[in-house]
Amino acid sequence: xxxxxxxxxxxxxxxxxxxxxxxxxxxxxxxxxxxxxxxxxxxxxxxxxxxxxxxxxxxxxxxxxxxxxxxxxxxxxxxxxxxxxxxxxxxxxxxxxxxxxxxxxxxxxxxxxxxxxxxxxxxxxxxxxxxxxxxxxxxxxxxxxxxxxxxxxxxxxxxxxxxxxxxxxxxxxxxxxxxxxxxxxxxxxxxxxxxxxxxxxxxxxxxxxxxxxxxxxxxxxxxxxxxxxxxxxxxxxxxxxxxxxxxxxxxxxxxxxxxxxxxxxxxxxxxxxxxxxxxxxxxxxxxxxxxxxxxxxxxxxxxxxxxxxxxxxxxxxxxxxxxxxxxxxxxxxxxxxxxxxxxxxxxxxxxxxxxxxxxxxxxxxxxxxxxxxxxxxxxxxxxxxxxxxxxxxxxxxxxxxxxxxxxxxxxxxxxxxxxxxxxxxxxxxxxxxxxxxxxxxxxxxxxxxxxxxxxxxxxxxxxxxxxxxxxxxxxxxxxxxxxxxxxxxxxxxxxxxxxxxxxxxxxxxxxxxxxxxxxxxxxxxxxxxxxxxxxxxxxxxxxxxxxxxxxxxxxxxxxxxxxxxxxxxxxxxxxxxxxxxxxxxxxxxxxxxxxxxxxxxxxxxxxxxxxxxxxxxxxxxxxxxxxxxxxxxxxxxxxxxxxxxxxxxxxxxxxxxxxxxxxxxxxxxxxxxxxxxxxxxxxxxxxxxxxxxxxxxxxxxxxxxxxxxxxxxxxxxxxxxxxxxxxxxxxxxxxxxxxxxxxxxxxx
Numbered sequence: 001x002x003x004x005x006x007x008x009x010x011x012x013x014x015x016x017x018x019x020x021x022x023x024x025x026x027x028x029x030x031x032x033x034x035x036x037x038x039x040x041x042x043x044x045x046x047x048x049x050x051x052x053x054x055x056x057x058x059x060x061x062x063x064x065x066x067x068x069x070x071x072x073x074x075x076x077x078x079x080x081x082x083x084x085x086x087x088x089x090x091x092x093x094x095x096x097x098x099x100x101x102x103x104x105x106x107x108x109x110x111x112x113x114x115x116x117x118x119x120x121x122x123x124x125x126x127x128x129x130x131x132x133x134x135x136x137x138x139x140x141x142x143x144x145x146x147x148x149x150x151x152x153x154x155x156x157x158x159x160x161x162x163x164x165x166x167x168x169x170x171x172x173x174x175x176x177x178x179x180x181x182x183x184x185x186x187x188x189x190x191x192x193x194x195x196x197x198x199x200x201x202x203x204x205x206x207x208x209x210x211x212x213x214x215x216x217x218x219x220x221x222x223x224x225x226x227x228x229x230x231x232x233x234x235x236x237x238x239x240x241x242x243x244x245x246x247x248x249x250x251x252x253x254x255x256x257x258x259x260x261x262x263x264x265x266x267x268x269x270x271x272x273x274x275x276x277x278x279x280x281x282x283x284x285x286x287x288x289x290x291x292x293x294x295x296x297x298x299x300x301x302x303x304x305x306x307x308x309x310x311x312x313x314x315x316x317x318x319x320x321x322x323x324x325x326x327x328x329x330x331x332x333x334x335x336x337x338x339x340x341x342x343x344x345x346x347x348x349x350x351x352x353x354x355x356x357x358x359x360x361x362x363x364x365x366x367x368x369x370x371x372x373x374x375x376x377x378x379x380x381x382x383x384x385x386x387x388x389x390x391x392x393x394x395x396x397x398x399x400x401x402x403x404x405x406x407x408x409x410x411x412x413x414x415x416x417x418x419x420x421x422x423x424x425x426x427x428x429x430x431x432x433x434x435x436x437x438x439x440x441x442x443x444x445x446x447x448x449x450x451x452x453x454x455x456x457x458x459x460x461x462x463x464x465x466x467x468x469x470x471x472x473x474x475x476x477x478x479x480x481x482x483x484x485x486x487x488x489x490x491x492x493x494x495x496x497x498x499x500x501x502x503x504x505x506x507x508x509x510x511x512x513x514x515x516x517x518x519x520x521x522x523x524x525x526x527x528x529x530x531x532x533x534x535x536x537x538x539x540x541x542x543x544x545x546x547x548x549x550x551x552x553x554x555x556x557x558x559x560x561x562x563x564x565x566x567x568x569x570x571x572x573x574x575x576x577x578x579x580x581x582x583x584x585x586x587x588x589x590x591x592x593x594x595x596x597x598x599x600x601x602x603x604x605x606x607x608x609x610x611x612x613x614x615x616x617x618x619x620x621x622x623x624x625x626x627x628x629x630x631x632x633x634x635x636x637x638x639x640x641x642x643x644x645x646x647x648x649x650x651x652x653x654x655x656x657x658x659x660x661x662x663x664x665x666x667x668x669x670x671x672x673x674x675x676x677x678x679x680x681x682x683x684x685x686x687x688x689x690x691x692x693x694x695x696x697x698x699x700x701x702x703x704x705x706x707x708x709x710x711x712x713x714x715x716x717x718x719x720x721x722x723x724x725x726x727x728x729x730x731x732x733x734x735x736x737x738x739x740x741x742x743x744x745x746x747x748x
Contacts, residue, residue, distance in 0.1 A: 052074070052075070052076050052077070053074065053075045053076075053077075054073070054074055055071075055072070055073060055074070055075075056070070056071065056072040056073075056074070056075035056086055056111075057069065057070065057071050057072075058070040058071075058116070058153070060116075060153060060156060060182075062096060062183075063096075065094075065096065065098060066094055066098075067093070067094060067095065067096055067156060067182060067183065068091060068092060068093045068094060068156055068182050069090075069091070069092045069094075070086075070089070070090075070091050070111075070118065070151075070153070071089070071090045071091075071092070072086035072087055072088060072089045072090070072109075072111075073087055073088035074086070074087040074088065075087075075111070077113075081114075083110040083111055083112045083113075083119070084110070084111040084112075084113060085108060085109075085110055085111070086108065086109045086110075086111050086118070087107065087108050088107060088108075089104075089105065089106050089107070089108070089109045089118070089120065090103060090104070090105050091103065091104040091105075091118075091151060091158075092104075093156070093182040093185075095182070095183070095185055095220070096183060099220075100128075100129065100185060100219070100220075101129045102126070102127060102128045102129055102182075102185075102219075103125075103126070103127045103129075104124060104125070104126050104127075104149070104151065104158060104180075105124070105125050105126075105127075106120040106122055106123060106124040106125070106149065107122050107123070108120070108121070108122055109121075109149075109151075115152075115153065115154065116152070116153020116154055117150065117151065117152055117153055117154075118149075118150070118151040118153065119148075119149075119150050119151075120147075120148070120149040120150075120151070121147065121148055122147060123145065123146075123147050124145070124146050124147060124149040124160070125143065125144065125145050126143070126144035126145075126146070126158070126178075126180060126187075127142070127143055127144075128142040128143075128144075128187065128217075128219050142166060142167070142168050142187075142217065142219075143166060143167045144164060144165070144166040144178060144180075144187070145164070145165045145166070146160045146162050146163065146164045146165070146178050147160065147162045147163075148160050148161065148162040149162075149178075155181075155183070156181065156182035156183045157179065157180070157181055157182070158178075158179070158180040158181075158182070159177075159178065159179040159180070160177065160178050160179075161176075161177050161190075162176075162177070163175070163176050164176065164177065164178045164189055166189070168195075169251065169253065170197045170198055170253075170254070171195060171196050171197035171198045171207070171208070172195070172196055173189075173193060173194055173195030173196060173210070173215075174192075174193075174194050175189035175190070175191060175192050175193040175194065175214075175215065176189075176190060176191040176192045177189065177190030177191050178190065184218070184220065185218065185219045185220035186216060186217065186218050186219075186220075187215075187216070187217040187219070188214065188215065188216045188217070189214060189215040189216075190214055191213065191214060192213075193210070193211065193212040193213065193214060193215045193226065194209070194210065194211050195208075195209070195210040195211075195215075196208070196209055196210075197209075197210070197234075207234070208232065208233070208234040209231075209232070209233045209234070210226065210230070210231070210232050210233075211230070211231045212226035212227060212228065212229070212230045212231075212244070213227050213228055213229060213230075214226070214227045215227075222247060222248040222249060222250065222255075223245060223246065223247055223248065224245070224246040224248060225243065225244070225245045225246070226243065226244040226245075226246075227242075227243055228241055228242035228243055228244075228261055229241075229242065230242070230243065230244045230259075232244070236267060236268045236269055237265065237266070237267045238265065238266040238267070239259060239263065239264070239265050239281075240263065240264050240266075241259040241260060241261050241262065241263035241264070241281075242260065242261020242262060242263075243259070243260045243261045244257060244258070244259045244260075244263075245257070245258040245259075245260070246258075253285075253287075253289060254285050254289070255284070255285050256282070256283065256284050256285065257281075257282075257283040257285075258280065258281065258282045258283075259280070259281040259282075259283075260279070260280050260281075262277070262279075263277065263278060263279075263280065263281045264276065264277040265277070265281070269368060271306065271307055272304060272305065272306045272368075273304070273305045274302065274303070274304045274305075275301075275302065275303045275304075276296070276300075276301065276302040276303075277299075277300075277301050277302075278296035278297060278298055278299060278300040278301070278318070279297060279298025279299055280295075280296070280297045280298055281294060281295070281296055282294065282295040282296075282297070283295075286324060288324075288325075290322070290323075290324060290325055290326070290327055291322050291327050292321070292322060292324065293319065293320065293321050293322065294319070294320040294322070295317070295318075295319050295320075296317065296318040296319075296320070297316075297317050297318075298316065298317070299314075299316070300313075300314060300315045300316065300317065300318045300334070301313070301314045302314070308344055308345070308405070308407075309342065309343045309344030309345065309444075310342070310343045311340070311341065311342045311343075312339075312340070312341040312342075313334075313339070313340045313341075314337070314338070314339045315334035315335060315336055315337060315338040315339070315356075316335060316336025316337050317334065317335050317336055318332060318333070318334040318335075319332070319333045319334075320332050321333075328360075328369055329360045329369045330359070330360055331357065331358065331359055331360065332356075332357070332358040332360070333355070333356070333357050333358075334355065334356045334357075334358075335354065335355045335356075336354065336355075337354070338351070338352065338353045338354065338355060338356045339351065339352050340356070342407075342408070342444070344407065344443070344444040345443045345444055346386060346387060347384065347385070347386045347443060347444035347445055348383075348384070348385045348386075349382065349383065349384050349385075349408065349444060350382070350383040350385075351376075351380060351381070351382050352380065352381045352382075353376045353377075353378055353379065353380035353381070354377075354378040354379070355376070355377035355378045356374060356375070356376055356377065356380075357374065357375045357376075357377060358371055358373075358374045358375075359371070359372050359373045359374070360372060363404075363406070364404060364405070370402065370404065370405070370406035371402045371406050372401070372402055373399065373400060373401050373402065374398075374399070374400040374402070375397075375398070375399045375400070376397055376398045376399075377397075378396075378397075379394070379395065379396045379397075380394070380395065380397075380398050381393070381394045382394075382398065382411070384444075384445070384446060386445060388423060388424055389421065389422065389423045389424075390421070390422045390423075391419065391420070391421050391422075391446060392419070392420040392421075393411070393413065393417065393418070393419050393420075393436065393438070394417070394418045394419075394420075395413035395414070395415065395416060395417035395418065395436065396413075396414070396415040396416060396417075397413065397414050397415055398411060398412065398413045398414075399411070399412045399413075399414075400412075403442070405442075407440070407442065407444060408440045408444065409439065409440055410437070410438065410439050410440065411436075411437070411438040411440070411446075412435070412436070412437045412438075413435065413436040413437075413438075414434070414435050414436075415434070416432065416433075416434060417432065417433055417434075417435065417436035417451070418430065418431070418432045419431045419432070419436060419449065419451075423502075426459075426502075427459050427460045428459070429457065429458070429459040429502070430457070430458045430459070431451060431455065431456060431457040431458070431469070431471075432451075432454070432455070432456045433451035433452060433453055433454060433455045433456070433469070434452060434453030434454050435451065435452040435453055436449060436450070436451050436452075437449070437450040437451075437452075438450075445473065446473055447472075447473055447474065448470065448471065448472050448473065449469075449470070449471040449473075450468070450469070450470050450471075451468070451469040451470075451471075452467070452468050453467060454467070455467060455468065455469045455480070455482075457469065457478065459502075460488075461488050461489045462486070462487070462488045462542065463485075463486070463487045463488070464478070464480060464484065464485065464486050464487075464498070464500070465484065465485045466480035466481060466482050466483060466484035466485070466498070467481070467482025467483060468480070468481045468482045469481075475501070476501060476502045476503040477499055477500065477501050477502070478499065478500040478502065479497065479498070479499050480497065480498040480499070480500070481496070481497045481498075484496075484497065484498040484509075486498060486500075486507065486509075489518075490517060490518055490571075491515055491516060491517045491518065492515065492516045493509060493513065493514065493515040493516075493538065494512070494513070494514050494515075495509035495510060495511055495512060495513045495514070495538065496510060496511025496512050497509070497510050497511060498510075504541065504543065505541045505542035505543035505544070506539075506540070506541050507538065507539070507540045507541065507542065507547075508537070508538065508539050508540075509537065509538040509539075510536065510537050510538075511536070512534075512536075513533075513534060513535045513536065513537060513538045513549065514532070514533070514534045515532070515533045515534075515538070515547075515549070516530050516531070516532050516533075517530060517531040517532075517533070517569075518530055523569050523570060523571055523573070523574040523575060523576060523619050524555070524557060524569065524576055524617070524619065525557075525619050525622070525648075525665065526555070526557045526558070526560035526562065526586070526617070526624075526648065526665060527556075527557035527558025527559055527560035527587070527665035527666075528557070528558040528665045529557065529558055530557065531555060531556070531557035532555065532556050532557070533549050533553065533554065533555045533567060534549075534552075534553070534554050535549035535550055535551050535552060535553040535554070535567070536550065536551025536552060537549070537550045537551050538550075544572075545570060545571025545572045545573075546568065546569065546570050546571070547568070547569045547571075548566060548567075548568040548569075549566065549567045549568070549569075550565065550566040550567075551565070551566075552565075553565065553566055553567040553578070555567055555578075557665070558587070558665050559585070559586075559587040559607070559665075559666075560584070560585065560586050560587065560665065561583075561584065561585040562578055562582070562583070562584045562585075562615065563581070563582070563583040563584070564578035564579060564580050564581060564582040564583070564615070565579060565580025565581050566578065566579050566580055574618065574619035574620050575616065575617065575618055575619070576615075576616070576617040576619075577614070577615070577616050577617075578614065578615040578616075578617075579613065579614045579615075580613065580614075581613070582610075582611065582612045582613065582614060582615045582626065583609070583610070583611050584608075584609070584610040584611075584612075584615060584624075584626070585607055585608070585609050585610070586607065586608045586610070586646065586648075586666070586667045587606070587607055587608075587665070587666045587667065588606040588607065588608055588634060588666060588667045588668075588694045589666040589667060589668045589694045589695065606634050606635050606636060607634060607635070608632055608633070608634045608646075608667050608670075609632070609633045609634070610626055610630060610631065610632045610633075610644065610646070611630065611631040611632075612626035612627060612628055612629060612630040612631070612644070613627070613628030613629065614626070614627050614628050615627075621647075621649075622647060622648040622649035623645060623646070623647050623648070623649075624645070624646045624647075624648070625643065625644070625645050625646075626643065626644045626645075626646070627642070627643050628642075629642060630642070630643065630644040630672070632644055632670070632672075636680065636697075636725050637678060637679060637680040637692075637699070637725065638678070638679045638680075639670070639672045639676065639677070639678050639679075639690060639692070640672075640675070640676070640677040641672035641673060641674055641675060641676040641677070641690070642673060642674025642675055643672070643673045643674055644670060644671070644672045644673075645670065645671040645672075645673075646667055646669075646670050647667070647668055647669040647670065648665060648666060648667060648668060649668060649669075666694075667694055668693075668694050668695060669691070669692065669693055669694065670691070670692040670694075671689070671690070671691050671692075672689065672690040672691075672692075673688065673689050673703075674688065675688070676688060676689060676690040676701065678690050678699050678701065680699070680723070680725060682710055682711035683708055683709070683710055683711075683723070684708070684709045685699065685701050685706065685707065685708045685709075685721060685723070686701075686704075686705075686706070686707050687701035687702055687703055687704050687705075687706040687707070687721070688702070688703030688704035689701070689702045689703040689704075690702075696724070697724055697725045697726040698722055698723065698724045698725065699721075699722065699723055699725075700720060700721070700722045701720060701721045701722075702719070702720040702721075705717060706718060706719070706720055706721045707721075708721055708723070708730060716730065716732055717732075718732035718733050719733045720732075720733040721733070
């Protein structure tokens with residue numbers, strides 16, 4: 001027991017002694033270190049070292065101006081003309097004008113005293129300072145990091161083949177190889193340039209990625225150039241070009257971007273894909289960094305693909321103005337061979353002009369833009385094509401409005417507009433007016449067209465004019481007001497308003513209808529010269545060739561006059577029907593003897609006045625039939641009958657004309673049937689049938705029981721009775737077949 005306690009005590013005693021010895025050794029060690037610091041020993045200098053300096057400075061001077069300064073915290077100069085070693089090296093570049101304070105910094109470099117060349121193997125930083133602000137210190141800078149840098153003290157050129165990293169206020173990038181000219185203030189990143197701009201509202205909320213073959217920065221000129229192929233990608237927007245030049249302000253903020261060498265832009269947003277290209281793009285930025293304007297020059301082309309259709313655009317030059325914030329398109333002005341095309345739901349539209357302005361507004365989705373209006377600044381042509389119709393509009397000036405989907409909704413043309421339509425197999429239709437206003441349906445088709453001022457419409461030989469016209473595509477109707485005039489090779493019509501259905505050929509006119517039919521090809525030959533018809537209304541058809549005049553209808557041609565409630569003409573049948581209170585006046589083709597015996601003034605014409613419920617005229621037969629109870633009166637005689645046929649042709653020997661005889665425009669023959677009553681002075685004749693020959697001046701009564709009664713109530717009957725107006729004689733054919741001639745004076 002005692003031995004174990006003695007052993008334990010010995011162990012504790014040895015541990016305590018060791019601890020005390022360690023503490024004492026530590027105290028002596030600390031004192032020795034302090035003593036060595038207070039009395040440093042003389043460092044040994046290698047034999048190869050010629051001289052060591054605590055500081056080093058060298059100034060590059062041109063024309064008594066310090067262009068750059070080389071400084072080092074320590075310099076070691078070696079024997080045998082070996083390069084010196086500089087530590088904590090700073091190269092400050094002031095430039096030839098002393099307007100810069102750029103710095104190159106590294107930990108160690110070799111320095112060739114004879115040539116002034118510097119070689120820095122380790123990491124090197126280059127800081128390009130911005131313009132000093134109010135405090136006198138630079139506002140921002142471009143920071144470059146690389147290695148293996150060579151600086152030529154004679155030319156002031158710094159370069160490195162090593163990888164490069166650089167930062168700007170907008171972001172950071174990298175590349176391979178860098179060259180920096182202190183005299184011209186040009187920095188070049190030689191190969192494989194990549195730059196990542198910081199995400200911001202101006203970039204659509206996402207980063208901007210840039211890749212290029214090389215980068216050149218001219219800080220003195222505030223310009224940067226990316227050599228191609230250049231690719232810039234930002235939130236679904238891509239730009240590619242062979243060369244992109246950037247103009248920077250004093251603090252390296254972009255103020256202008258120029259893309260050249262087949263530049264093209266691709267944008268994808270909400271299912272829409274937009275492609276644009278030109279020989280040159282030029283974008284200007286405001287102080288806040290937003291794009292204000294983009295100028296595209298040379299062979300400008302753009303296309304937009306959407307789920308609804310495709311759109312294309314081309315011009316020689318185009319200028320895009322953007323909103324001051326959000327980089328949203330506000331206005332487009334295009335000049336030189338401008339062409340815009342749209343394909344939607346089987347309908348294509350094309351606009352061609354020399355200059356065009358387009359305004360944009362908010363689209364259906366946030367950040368999306370749509371066309372709100374467009375205006376041509378020079379004469380333009382607009383083509384609309386579908387499966388069965390082509391419409392071409394041409395005019396000096398157009399203004400267009402677009403709906404919320406960006407589709408054409410309305411078009412206004414002024415200062416003389418021409419419209420041409422081609423539908424199916426029909427003849428082309430053209431129209432012109434001072435002003436044209438067109439509305440479009442959602443499927444891209446035009447819906448209605450309104451024309452104002454000096455409206456002219458043509459289709460084949462048909463022509464229409466008015467001061468106002470409205471064309472409805474759904475019904476294919478044209479409504480004309482303002483002194484409308486319709487004409488073709490056969491007729492001319494005026495009215496207060498006219499409606500034309502182009503599908504059916506139906507024509508309706510109202511208010512003061514007046515038509516003129518020309519002799520050539522006309523279905524009316526009641527007299528010499530043109531035929532005139534007036535009425536309150538007209539309903540006709542160019543396809544069937546029928547025209548119905550109603551409401552106090554009146555026709556006159558030469559000396560012939562026809563009035564009725566309604567007058568209908570059939571072009572192809574060459575027929576005319578007048579109905580309702582028919583009143584007709586026809587001149588008679590009288591013989592010389594009849595003229596001498598009549599009381600008609602010298603040089604005058606005996607006229608027949610006819611009344612009946614209905615009149616039908618056949619032009620090829622030169623015949624008119626009056627039906628429904630007829631009254632016919634002339635200065636020589638009168639006829640009452642149920643039916644009266646009147647002939648205007650000439651037949652053999654002056655007798656009844658044959659069918660298809662040529663009309664003379666004067667009554668030559670008449671046949672009355674049904675309860676015929678003929679009056680001539682004091683004589684009254686009755687029969688079932690009476691024939692009148694104007695050439696012979698005679699009546700022949702037959703049928704029934706022909707009877708003539710004079711003023712004294714004397715009657716004469718026979719199988720037929722003939723009396724001659726010119727000779728005042730009556731011929732009686734008795735019922736027994738014998739002919740008895742009775743001559744007695746007809747009292748005047």
